Every structure is written in structure tokens, then in C-alpha cells.
Amino acid sequence: MSSAVRIGIVGVGDFGRRHAAVAAALPEVQLVAVADRDRGRALTVAQELGCAAVGGIEELLAERAVDAVVIATPQHRHLADVRAAVEAGVPALVEKPVVSAGEEAQRLRELVAGSGVLVVPAHVSRFLPGVAQLRERLAIEPAVAVRAVRVVPVERLDMHGGEHPALVAMVHDLDLVRAVLPPDAELVDVSSVQSWTEPRRPHPQVVMAQLTFSDGSLASVENRWTLPHARQYIDARMEVTTRRWTAHLQTPSGGLRIATGAGDLLPDTDLEATVAGLPVGALATQLRHFAACVSAGRRSEVVDLEDGLWSVEVAARIAAQQPQR
Ligand SMILES: NC(=O)c1ccc[n+]([C@@H]2O[C@H](COP(=O)([O-])OP(=O)(O)OC[C@H]3O[C@@H](n4cnc5c(N)ncnc54)[C@H](O)[C@@H]3O)[C@@H](O)[C@H]2O)c1
Incomplete structure (x- = not known):
């Protein structure tokens, strides 16, 4: 072909x-x-x-x-x-x-x-330039701890609120954890705390999960569906710690910030950016x-497919920990 x-x-x-x-x-x-x-x-x-x-x-x-x-x-x-x-x-x-x-x-x-x-x-997050570059460096200096925080506009609950947030948005962060930790780090335990900011919804809006791995590395993954405006599609941050350095990653990158009378705009330079129509x-x-x-x-x-299945299986475990109300 x-x-x-x-x-x-x-x-x-x-x-x-x-x-x-x-x-x-x-x-x-x-x-x-x-x-x-x-x-x-x-x-x-x-x-x-x-x-x-x-x-x-x-x-x-x-x-x-x-x-x-x-x-x-x-x-x-x-x-x-x-x-x-x-x-x-x-x-x-x-x-x-x-x-x-x-x-x-x-x-x-x-x-x-x-x-x-x-x-x-x-x-798609694996194709963000910052993530790709970070993974190259982590192949030399492995991560020992990861913290990922994602905040989603509250108005997107009308579209996605019928599913548990672990399976909707947190799968991105779970996959990023898998992508940045050493390939031989096996998941040992998943625990979470979860709560509602919108009690009439079936699933919680705040989910904080902790993942423990066989090599001693730890991950903390937090999703909140609480962004009060939709000027930003997402607000995702990640901190990756190695024995020599700590990396901070933000999407949108904040590389372009436009201050207006109505507040700052953060145009997307990461996910759907175009240059000259490309x-x-x-x-x-x-x-x-x-x-x-x-x-x-x-x-x-x-x-690969195992990566996709790994994040789904971890997300399903977190979703199953949804507390009784
Ligand atoms: N990677 C990301 O950042 C990201 C962001 C949003 C959504 N998604 C994923 O994309 C997928 C779609 O989400 P969405 O928000 O676009 O949903 P959506 O409901 O807006 O769109 C789904 C579309 O599929 C169509 N459809 C449903 N059943 C069909 C069928 N049997 N055959 C053909 N078309 C059918 C619907 O008519 C609808 O147009 C989901 O898996 C979602 O998790 C990924």
C-alpha cells in the first residue's frame, strides 16, 4: 500500500x-x-x-x-x-x-x-508532544511516583454523566500512569474515595484513586467534573517524579494564553491544533x-490493545468502589 x-x-x-x-x-x-x-x-x-x-x-x-x-x-x-x-x-x-x-x-x-x-x-494523550518526550526520558530514568489531576467542565455531565467518570475521563489518566511507569511495574492495589457535588446524578463527580505497583511505585489519580466554565475543553495536569527530577505537564500547555477583559483564554495547542490548515x-x-x-x-x-484493556479494567475496579448513598 x-x-x-x-x-x-x-x-x-x-x-x-x-x-x-x-x-x-x-x-x-x-x-x-x-x-x-x-x-x-x-x-x-x-x-x-x-x-x-x-x-x-x-x-x-x-x-x-x-x-x-x-x-x-x-x-x-x-x-x-x-x-x-x-x-x-x-x-x-x-x-x-x-x-x-x-x-x-x-x-x-x-x-x-x-x-x-x-x-x-x-x-490520544500518548501522542501529546510533552508526553512523548517525557516517556523518552523515563526510559533512562524511571518514574517512582505519578500524580495526575483532571478537571472537566461541569456542563459535559449532561453528555457523559450516565457513565462512571473512571470509565469516561479517568481512563486517560490511568493510561498515562501505565505509559510513564516502568513496563514491568504490575498493579498490586487500587483504592479510591468518591463524592458527589451534584447529588441528583447517578455517579460521583469527584474521584480520587490510589494505585500501588509491584516495584514500589505509586500513582495518585484525581478527576473532578467541576470546571465551572467551558472555555477550556479540559484541564489536565501530571507530575512525574524520578530519583533525579520531577516533571510537570499541563494540557492545554499554557504555551498560549490570551488575556481578555472577560478572562484568560487558553487556545488548544495540543489536541486539535492546526497550522496553515494542516x-x-x-x-x-x-x-x-x-x-x-x-x-x-x-x-x-x-x-497496544493490552494498554487499552488495562485502563478499562482499573477504571472498572474504581467504578465498582462507588460508595452507597
Ligand atoms: N479521546 C478523547 O478525548 C474523547 C473525548 C470524547 C469522547 N471520546 C470517546 O469517543 C466515543 C464517542 O463519544 P462522543 O462523545 O462523540 O459520543 P456522541 O454520542 O456525541 O457520538 C456518538 C455517535 O455515534 C453514533 N452511533 C451510535 N450508535 C451507532 C451505531 N450502532 N452505528 C453508527 N453510529 C452510531 C451516534 O448517532 C452519535 O452520532 C466514546 O467512546 C467516547 O468515550 C473520546
Whole structure:
């Protein structure tokens, strides 16, 4: 395969649309079609981006010649959508969490094992330049402790409040913990405290988890769905301690801060940034990397299915610790 990798995006809601826009703009990728069970939505996105619209993954795989798919449907659909892709022999980049609950993890493992089909979890944070550079340094000087804090706009609860926050947003931080700790550090224990700032919601808005690893390293992961405004999509910070240095990472990076009379603006320079119309943020780097793996028929050295399943399984344990009210 030498020309552009032909991609179909499955699910073009809030996040799939962003994948589609990146796919339409990258020269090494050809956006063939978008699939959504809401055909009107698929048609709108297809018209905007100049590709075909279909109703679902089966139609996409049957009617369009695609080299790979990006699955951005709601998490309860992921297993069925990955199954359709694997059975068609088509590589898939699957949004997080790769499956919706711990018991589905084994089914996904079995489905993919031995199929020879590339299935990559979309852990986009690993493609942030700061994270990639930090991992290179940690390969020389291992981490001994990690602290990750993520604050999400409270208004996003209307979209995601039906799921436990460990499975929605904390999976990013759990995956980052796995990405920065030594590869042989095995999880020994997970504990958490959780509380509600919005008592009518089914799941807590404040979750603080502690992870203990076999090599003695520790991680503290805190998620709060309490950001009182949506001027920022996310506010994520991470502190990584080694025996020689401590690294601080922030998303958005704060590299660009625009002060206005109404408060500071922090434009996204990390996730969806573009330069001269070309996407250069982590979402683009992730898709470029996936397309390169598909073209070369090789595995991803950045993230693999076990990484995606690890964070889901830890998140499911934290979700199961939700206190009684
Ligand atoms: N990586 C990130 O930072 C990030 C951020 C947001 C969401 N996500 C993930 O992206 C995925 C989608 O989330 P979202 O917020 O875009 O949800 P959403 O509800 O906005 O969009 C989902 C879309 O999938 C469509 N859909 C549902 N069932 C379908 C089916 N069977 N076939 C085809 N289309 C179907 C819906 O009509 C909808 O348009 C989730 O896994 C979520 O966790 C990741």
C-alpha cells in the first residue's frame, strides 16, 4: 500500500466529527466515508468534508473500500464494531474506553488474539508532544511516583454523566500512569474515595484513586467534573517524579494564553491544533501513526490493545468502589 490510507469513521457525534475533520485534512489519509446511525448527521458531516455517508459499520465495510476504520461510537457499541472490523480483516483505531466494562475485556482480547488484525486503542494523550518526550526520558530514568489531576467542565455531565467518570475521563489518566511507569511495574492495589457535588446524578463527580505497583511505585489519580466554565475543553495536569527530577505537564500547555477583559483564554495547542490548515495536534499525530502502521502492516510501538484493556479494567475496579448513598 503506497498511496493514502483509505479511512472510514464510524460514529460522527462530538468526538468522531473531530477524527473525521483530521482525516479529511491529512495528506496521507483519504477520508472515504463517515458512518452514523443518525443518517442526517452522517450526511451533514459528509457534505462538510467531501466524503460518502453511510448508516453503520456493516454498510461501510460492505459498500466502501476502506483500509482501516476509526470507531468513535458510544462505548457500549465498541465490542460489536470491533468485531465487524476484525471479521472483515480491517484494522481499527478504537476510541477509549475500548470496551465499556471489565467483563467485556476478555471477549475483546479473545476476538483480536490470533486474528492478525491491528486493533489500536485511541489513547490520544500518548501522542501529546510533552508526553512523548517525557516517556523518552523515563526510559533512562524511571518514574517512582505519578500524580495526575483532571478537571472537566461541569456542563459535559449532561453528555457523559450516565457513565462512571473512571470509565469516561479517568481512563486517560490511568493510561498515562501505565505509559510513564516502568513496563514491568504490575498493579498490586487500587483504592479510591468518591463524592458527589451534584447529588441528583447517578455517579460521583469527584474521584480520587490510589494505585500501588509491584516495584514500589505509586500513582495518585484525581478527576473532578467541576470546571465551572467551558472555555477550556479540559484541564489536565501530571507530575512525574524520578530519583533525579520531577516533571510537570499541563494540557492545554499554557504555551498560549490570551488575556481578555472577560478572562484568560487558553487556545488548544495540543489536541486539535492546526497550522496553515494542516492538523498538527495529538489527534492528527495519532491518526498519522495509525495510518503508518496500517500501511506497513505492523503493530503500534506507542500503544497496544493490552494498554487499552488495562485502563478499562482499573477504571472498572474504581467504578465498582462507588460508595452507597
Ligand atoms: N479521546 C478523547 O478525548 C474523547 C473525548 C470524547 C469522547 N471520546 C470517546 O469517543 C466515543 C464517542 O463519544 P462522543 O462523545 O462523540 O459520543 P456522541 O454520542 O456525541 O457520538 C456518538 C455517535 O455515534 C453514533 N452511533 C451510535 N450508535 C451507532 C451505531 N450502532 N452505528 C453508527 N453510529 C452510531 C451516534 O448517532 C452519535 O452520532 C466514546 O467512546 C467516547 O468515550 C473520546
